[in-house]
Amino acid sequence: MEATLLACPKCKRAVKVRKRLLLVLPNGDKYLYVCPDCGSTCGETIETPPPIAR
Numbered sequence: 001m002e003a004t005l006l007a008c009p010k011c012k013r014a015v016k017v018r019k020r021l022l023l024v025l026p027n028g029d030k031y032l033y034v035c036p037d038c039g040s041t042c043g044e045t046i047e048t049p050p051p052i053a054r
């Protein structure tokens with residue numbers, strides 16, 4: 001399990017955010033980074049799947 005440090009806007013400090021799957025998009029999966037202490041969203045990312053070799 002990867003631990004990502006992000007600044008939480010509510011806690012005003014860097015927290016080890018949890019990654020939560022939000023949406024599955026055609027171009028990748030969208031994740032939210034959530035603060036484990038207050039539950040605020042600290043950021044988001046879209047992970048594109050590795051290209052499939054054809």
Ligand SMILES: [Zn+2]
Binds near residue numbers: 009011015038039
């Ligand atoms: Zn927080």
